[in-house]
Amino acid sequence: MQTFKKSIITLGLGLIVAVLSACGAVTGETESETVSIGVVGENNDVWDFVIEKLEREEGLTVELVRFTDYAQPNTALAQGEIDLNAFQHKLFLESFNEDSGTTLVPIGDTVIAPLGIYSDKLTDVDDLSENDTVAIPNDVTNGGRALLLLQTAGFITVDPEAGTTPTVSDITDNPLNLDIQELDAAQTARALQDVTASIINSGMAVDAGFVPTEDAIFLEPVNEQSDPYVNIIVAREEDADNEAYQKVVEAYQAEDTKEVIEETSKGSSVPAWD
Template structure:
C-alpha cells in the first residue's frame, strides 16, 4: 500500500468518525402558528446533526394524535398535558410526553366589551368544544368569580359542572379553530393563543381576561411510548430546549408565548 493510499484511508476513517450520529427524518405534527414557527427554528439545529425535521401542519387538535398513534408521525408538538391525558384516557393511545415546550395563556376576547366585568346578564360566551380547553375557560371564569363549578373537577371541568351562574351566561361550545370567526356573533370568547394570533388578535393586550402563565397547561412534545428512549427523541428535545430557541421564542412572540424550560 502506498503512503498516499494510506493517508487517504486514514482521512476517510476520520471523516466517518466525525460524521453526524444520525441520518434520518423525524416527521412531527404541529398546528399552524407558533408551534410550527418554533419547529422551523429547531429544524436547522437538527440538520447540523444530520436529522431532517419534516413539519406537517394540522388545523385541528384531534388528527395529530391519531396520526402519531398510527405511525404516520414520529412526534407531535401542539397540545398541553391535560389535553394529552384526556386523549390517552378516551382513545387508548400508547403515546406520552417527553418534554415541555411553551405555554400559551388562554384569553377571553370581546369585540363589544373592554372589561370582563362589563359582560351583561345573559351574555353569550364561546368556549372551545374540546374538554380540556373548554375547561380552561370555565376555570378562568370561576377564578374571577363569574361562575361556580363542582368541587374537585379541576382541569376536567365541563359545562355540565356549572353549579352557579349568577349572570346567566349562555355558554356556547365551538370548535377551537372557529372561535375567532364567531367572535363578532357572541359577547365574548375564550380563544387559544395560536388561533388568536392567526386571526390578527394580540394575545397580550387584546384579552379582556387572561389566564395566569403558571398552571398545568404547559405544552409538550409527544411520541409513541415505544419510541420514548430512541436517540432521536433526545436530539429533538435538546434542540428544542436550546438557548437559541429560548431567544427565538422571547424575541418573536413578545410575551404571547412563554418558554417552559
C-alpha cells in the same frame, strides 16, 4: 464455458457492490434521518428556528406536518403517520390516551400558552353583562380550562369536585346568566362576530392575528396551578428514547430557543422546561 465464467464473475461483483452499498462503504455516506412533527396552526416561527438549528448542527432533517384542529395529530402519531407531535398540553394528552386506549408519552416540555378571553365588542372583561354569549372550546380539557378561566375572572362558580375538567353542567353559580356556547376550538376565534366574547387557545388566537398579551381582555394567570397546561413534545411509548427525537427535545429546550419564543410571542408563550 467462457460465457459461464463471465456470468459467475459478473454475479459475484454485483453481490459485492450490493453488500458494500448497503453498508455505506462505497460512498462513505449513511442515509440521513427525517423526523416528522405534527403541529396545529400556521404560526411556527419557533419550530422553524429549531429545525434550521438541527439541520445545521446535527445534520437532522425535520419536517412539520400541519393539522387544522386538535382531533388529528394524536391519531396520526398513534397510527405511525408522523414521528412526533407538538401541539397539546399534558392534560389534553392524558385525556386522549384515556379515551383512545393509546400510550402516547411526553418526551419534553415546551411552553405554557395562556388561554385568553377575547372580544370585538368589549374592551374590558368587566363589561360582560347579563345574558351575554361566551364561546368556549368543546373538548373536555380545553372546555374545562375555559370554565375555570371564567371562574378566575369572577363570572361563574364550578363544582370543585369536577377538578381540572369541569363541564357546563358543573356550573353551580352563574349570576349574569351567561350563555356559554361550546364550539370546536378552531371555531372560537371565527365566532367573535357572533358572540359577546370567546375563549381562545393561544395558538388559534395567534393564527387569527391576535397578540394574546396585548389583545386578550382577560389572560389566564401562569402560576403553580399551570402544570397541567404545559405544552409538550409527544412520541409513541416505544420511541421515547429514540436518539433523534431526544435531539429534537434538546434543540428546543435551549437558551437561544427561549429567546426566540419570548421575541416572537411578545411574552404570550412562557418557556416551561426550567
